[in-house]
Amino acid sequence: MRLSKFSLDAALQEKSTRNIRQRLKDLPNMSYHLEAILGEVGIKDVRALRILGAKMCWLRLRQQNSLVTEKILFMLEGAILGIHEAALPVARRQELAEWADSLTPKQEFPAELE
Template structure:
C-alpha cells in the first residue's frame, strides 16, 4: 500500500471502536485500495482520496455536501462510479463523517448484491457521456433516478446548475426516457414540453 493511502486508511480506522477494527479489511483494487466491513466493500481509496459507496436513498445528501463521483480511468475512457469523495469539510467534522460512514456501511451490508454499474445513462437513446456527467453533478446518477425525476425535473436541475443550457436538452431527456430518437419529436411536441416546463418553473418559484 502506498504511504499516502496507508495514512488515509489509518485515519479512517481511527473512527472505529477497538472491537470494530477487526471487521475492517482492505484489498488492492484497480490502482487503489478497497475498504471492506465484514467482507462488504463500502469505501475506496483512490488517487490519494477516500470515496464512500453511493446509494439512491442518500445520493441527494452526498450532492448537498458536494461530494464528487470517482472518475475512473480505464485507459480507454473515463467512467464515473458511484463512489463519492469525502470533502475537506467532512474530514474536519468528524462526528458528521462518522455518522455518514456508519450509514454507508449499514446500506452496503444490506445491499451486498447492489451493483454500481446497474444502468448507464449514456446508453439511453440520444444521451452522451457529457450529459451523463452533467446529470451526475446534480445527483442523477443512474437510469432509475432519471426516471424518478422525469425529464422536466431533471432538466430544471441541470438548468439551475447551468443557466445557459439549451431547451434541446429537455427534448433529449424526454426522448431518452420514452425510448425514441430526439429527431422524431414534432414541433407540436416540443412546444408542449416547453409549456409544461414553463408551468413547472412558475409553480416552483411561488
C-alpha cells in the same frame, strides 16, 4: 430433470443480467458529457432519470447552468421514452417548449422612450 435444471440456471442468469445497472449514456440522445453533468446534479442512473422525469432533471441542470437549452429537455424526454429527440411527437415538443418558456422571465420594454 437435467433440462429443468438447465432452464432454471438460464432464467437465473437472465435475471441477474437484467439487474445490472444500465448507464445513462446507453440511452438514446445521451452522451458521456450529459451523463456526467446529470451526475453532478444527483441523477446518477436510469432509474433516477425515469423517476424524476425530463422536466425535473432539466430544472436541476438549469439551476446549475442557466445556458441549458430546450434541446436538452427534448433529449431527456426522448431518452426516457427510448427514442431520438427528433422523433418526439410535435405536440409533446410544443408542450415541453411552452413549459420551459413559462419558466423564463420575459423582459418587457416600454412602448415609448421618453
